[in-house]
Amino acid sequence: MDQTQISVLLVDDEIGTLELMGTLLERQGFGVTLARQTREAIRLLADRPFDAVVSDVVFDGSEEGGEVLAACRSLRPDAVSILMTGYPRIEGAVDAIKEGALDYLQKPVDPIVLAATIQRAVRERRMARRADELTFNDMVDILSGLVSQTIERVDPYTAGHGERTRRYCRRIATDLGLDQQTTQRLELAAIAHDYGKIYLEDLSFLTKEGPLTPAEYKMVQRHPEVGAQRLGSHPQLTEVCRYVAEHHEKWDGSGYPLRLKGGQISPAGRILCLVEVFDSLSTKRSYKSPWKLDKTLDFFEAQSGRAFEPEVLDIFLRLLERHGEEWLSAPQRDLEQAGILTPRSAAAAPAASEGGPARPTPGRIPTPHGS
Numbered sequence: 001m002d003q004t005q006i007s008v009l010l011v012d013d014e015i016g017t018l019e020l021m022g023t024l025l026e027r028q029g030f031g032v033t034l035a036r037q038t039r040e041a042i043r044l045l046a047d048r049p050f051d052a053v054v055s056d057v058v059f060d061g062s063e064e065g066g067e068v069l070a071a072c073r074s075l076r077p078d079a080v081s082i083l084m085t086g087y088p089r090i091e092g093a094v095d096a097i098k099e100g101a102l103d104y105l106q107k108p109v110d111p112i113v114l115a116a117t118i119q120r121a122v123r124e125r126r127m128a129r130r131a132d133e134l135t136f137n138d139m140v141d142i143l144s145g146l147v148s149q150t151i152e153r154v155d156p157y158t159a160g161h162g163e164r165t166r167r168y169c170r171r172i173a174t175d176l177g178l179d180q181q182t183t184q185r186l187e188l189a190a191i192a193h194d195y196g197k198i199y200l201e202d203l204s205f206l207t208k209e210g211p212l213t214p215a216e217y218k219m220v221q222r223h224p225e226v227g228a229q230r231l232g233s234h235p236q237l238t239e240v241c242r243y244v245a246e247h248h249e250k251w252d253g254s255g256y257p258l259r260l261k262g263g264q265i266s267p268a269g270r271i272l273c274l275v276e277v278f279d280s281l282s283t284k285r286s287y288k289s290p291w292k293l294d295k296t297l298d299f300f301e302a303q304s305g306r307a308f309e310p311e312v313l314d315i316f317l318r319l320l321e322r323h324g325e326e327w328l329s330a331p332q333r334d335l336e337q338a339g340i341l342t343p344r345s346a347a348a349a350p351a352a353s354e355g356g357p358a359r360p361t362p363g364r365i366p367t368p369h370g371s
């Protein structure tokens with residue numbers, strides 16, 4: 001059972017019954033509030049929430065219990081309501097349940113039975129409520145879908161890029177021992193890292209064949225800062241924006257936009273930068289073919305202490321040895337699923353060694369247009 005104390009509003013015009021039931025419920029750990037009149041009960045319901053409302057039906061000869069039930073339904077719809085009466089009629093029970101009462105108990109009510117009924121009902125209600133709650137992961141999934149679709153609209157070849165980046169970042173962060181809060185923020189940054197692209201003045205070069213002009217390259221280099229600015233100023237996003245702004249900064253200071261170096265870049269930013277390069281190299285773009293595993297491994301090994309921090313890179317290389325083939329083929333699957341590539345066009349695409357970008361020299365990172 002949830003350890004939070006269950007609050008009960010107990011309503012009965014018979015003071016002896018009211019106080020006895022209240023005392024017995026309190027002894028079993030309930031927080032009990034008493035009301036002798038329906039008006040008082042309704043005022044209390046308007047004042048504060050209760051987990052359960054237990055009310056008599058007949059007050060001074062008139063059936064006012066229904067009013068408490070109606071007030072509970074409109075003011076505190078999350079509370080469970082239970083009616084009790086000394087004059088049970090089957091019609092009364094049916095009507096009460098139709099009006100939203102959970103149960104209809106005959107007086108004298110056994111306090112043990114009442115306590116068990118309340119506990120079971122509140123537990124079920126809380127569980128149902130939890131199932132309806134948005135978790136952090138739900139929100140990240142929803143955001144991921146929205147942001148990815150927006151970015152993919154301006155560059156269809158990035159289909160699935162955000163979600164894959166999130167997945168790989170989480171794996172490296174876990175192995176590196178980053179705490180859960182930082183990892184979650186890194187996941188958000190991974191999804192949104194290229195958000196700034198949609199705000200660039202000219203989007204046509206993102207899908208352009210061939211190299212960028214110096215002016216285009218200068219423009220694309222603005223996207224980390226623009227993305228960080230455009231993501232918003234919510235205090236929970238401060239670190240997320242930092243990672244987005246850092247996602248093209250390199251360990252040796254050769255990145256952009258600020259040419260940050262070493263410890264000036266956050267651990268999460270170092271991970272995001274590495275993963276972003278990996279996923280871009282493994283993805284077919286309008287101007288390049290995806291890389292093969294051996295070439296990818298050679299390239300990353302040569303970048304230790306240059307573009308990437310050695311510790312993060314070592315973790316990544318270990319993961320690549322286990323998951324390399326699967327991770328390198330993931331973009332192809334995502335692009336096929338998005339209808340950008342067909343298995344046939346993929347087969348017809350030139351291999352990286354034939355038509356792809358030139359093998360990089362150490363210290364030089366190939367720069368995909370859209371990343």
Ligand SMILES: [Fe+2]
Pocket residue numbers: 193194223247248276370371
């Ligand atoms: Fe980028």
